[in-house]
Amino acid sequence: MAKKKVKTFTVDEETYDSLVTMFKENEAEVSVSHYVDRCLKDLLKYLKTLDELRRQKTERYTVPMSYVIDMVAREPKMTIFEYDDDPDAPFIAGEDELNEIQVRYEAEKKKIPLRFWRFLRTGRYKMSRDGEHIVNKRTGFAYNVDEGPWDMSDVPEHDEEPEEKE
Incomplete structure (x- = not known):
């Protein structure tokens, strides 16, 4: 060569x-x-x-x-x-x-911050009203997303009404 x-x-x-x-x-x-x-x-x-x-x-x-x-x-x-x-x-x-x-x-x-987008792109989550958390569309449970690719923790004080019926 x-x-x-x-x-x-x-x-x-x-x-x-x-x-x-x-x-x-x-x-x-x-x-x-x-x-x-x-x-x-x-x-x-x-x-x-x-x-x-x-x-x-x-x-x-x-x-x-x-x-x-x-x-x-x-x-x-x-x-x-x-x-x-x-x-x-x-x-x-x-x-x-x-x-x-x-x-x-x-x-x-x-x-959208990458840490949120990893979840949002699945279609199962949406951004919380305050834009600080993600919310499971089916359950309405809110989560705080950490910096790791799939790290998240419950944030019950930000739970919302579910969009989808169980």
């Missing part, structure tokens, strides 16, 4: 210098540029996998590729999980990652 010498590449100077020093002091057999080259290859493979899945399932994924790229660049995680959560379902490489990006995109587009 042909190599290209990159003329300009902006990185944090202190971090780069510290890494180069660490590699040299520990007599590493590889260079920082070797590591960056591997990262770029992994990034390209990762983005291609997500883009291919996004194009195959356009009805499910409305997130534009520019958003995917921005998201990946801000929160580097360039490994497609190689395992399946559900052994009975077909494994599709990149699906978990793209699902998460889609949820974040929807929340951002709707200007």
